Amino acid sequence: MVQGSPGSFTEDAALKAYPNCETIPCDEFEEAFKAVELWLAEKAILPIENSSGGSIHHNYDLLLRHRLHIVGEVQFVANFCLLALPGIREEKLKCVLSHPQALASSDIVQTQLGVARENIDDTASAAQYVASNGLRDAGVVASARAAEIYGLNILADRIQDDPDNITRFLVLARDPIMPRTDKPFKTSIVFTLDEGPGVLTKALAVFALREINLTKIESRPQKMRALRVVDDSNTGRAKYFDYLFYIDFEASMADPRAQNALGHLQEFATFLRILGCYPMDTSL
Numbered sequence: 001m002v003q004g005s006p007g008s009f010t011e012d013a014a015l016k017a018y019p020n021c022e023t024i025p026c027d028e029f030e031e032a033f034k035a036v037e038l039w040l041a042e043k044a045i046l047p048i049e050n051s052s053g054g055s056i057h058h059n060y061d062l063l064l065r066h067r068l069h070i071v072g073e074v075q076f077v078a079n080f081c082l083l084a085l086p087g088i089r090e091e092k093l094k095c096v097l098s099h100p101q102a103l104a105s106s107d108i109v110q111t112q113l114g115v116a117r118e119n120i121d122d123t124a125s126a127a128q129y130v131a132s133n134g135l136r137d138a139g140v141v142a143s144a145r146a147a148e149i150y151g152l153n154i155l156a157d158r159i160q161d162d163p164d165n166i167t168r169f170l171v172l173a174r175d176p177i178m179p180r181t182d183k184p185f186k187t188s189i190v191f192t193l194d195e196g197p198g199v200l201t202k203a204l205a206v207f208a209l210r211e212i213n214l215t216k217i218e219s220r221p222q223k224m225r226a227l228r229v230v231d232d233s234n235t236g237r238a239k240y241f242d243y244l245f246y247i248d249f250e251a252s253m254a255d256p257r258a259q260n261a262l263g264h265l266q267e268f269a270t271f272l273r274i275l276g277c278y279p280m281d282t283s284l
């Protein structure tokens with residue numbers, strides 16, 4: 001189950017991970033979660049971070065709201081192309097449509113073309129929209145595969161400023177996979193801590209003490225519980241923003257170091273959930 005129309009980069013990532021899979025497109029990320037929960041799809045794949053745009057925050061929130069398990073990751077270089085209807089030249093374009101991340105990642109689109117930009121949910125839907133409505137003054141930023149699927153021409157290839165524009169996708173399933181130690185595995189967790197000086201340092205130390213490398217840390221607000229009230233003898237009654245911490249670390253849950261680190265963290269974390277333990281994508 002992939003968010004976006006056929007030809008999206010998420011579909012490319014799904015095909016990289018499972019070359020023979022059947023992909024089911026959907027409009028919203030949450031639909032992908034629900035489809036797996038309702039047994040309509042086996043797996044969901046969703047972008048979680050991009051090397052130039054950073055974290056896709058909404059998907060962090062969905063990981064917590066739903067109870068699916070991360071069973072894999074896919075790192076994928078998205079090559080953005082400028083597309084238009086056959087016969088249309090660059091000078092004729094009055095606007096360019098695409099996913100905001102794709103529009104933002106190219107100076108050609110941002111400044112050089114000097115045209116309006118319009119956000120669309122995913123790159124392939126933008127291509128489909130321009131093709132099916134015969135929009136002769138609209139360009140699209142999407143993949144070469146989207147150009148082929150929707151009958152558009154490639155006006156320019158690899159237009160992203162950063163040639164290594166990498167997106168990391170997560171693969172989610174109803175059941176976790178068995179952690180192994182015979183190949184590199186990663187574990188993703190989410191936790192909360194009490195308010196106080198050095199609490200996050202203490203939490204991170206459980207990994208440092210065991211020589212476990214962290215690959216990612218992200219903090220997100222606690223939804224529906226924005227402020228935490230703490231009675232403090234010095235400052236009186238203080239209100240703090242309340243955060244969830246998401247961490248990815250390079251160890252398998254079959255490794256005693258990871259088990260001990262999480263046992264240690266559990267001693268003082270106010271909440272802890274393992275989101276998944278999965279093979280690292282080392283293909284890039």
Ligand SMILES: O=C(O)C(=O)C[C@]1(C(=O)O)C=C[C@@H](O)C=C1
Nearest residue numbers: 008009010047099101122123167
């Ligand atoms: O729009 C697409 O084609 C997607 O797959 C989504 C998405 C994203 O959400 O970041 C994935 C990779 C690209 O960086 C641009 C867009």
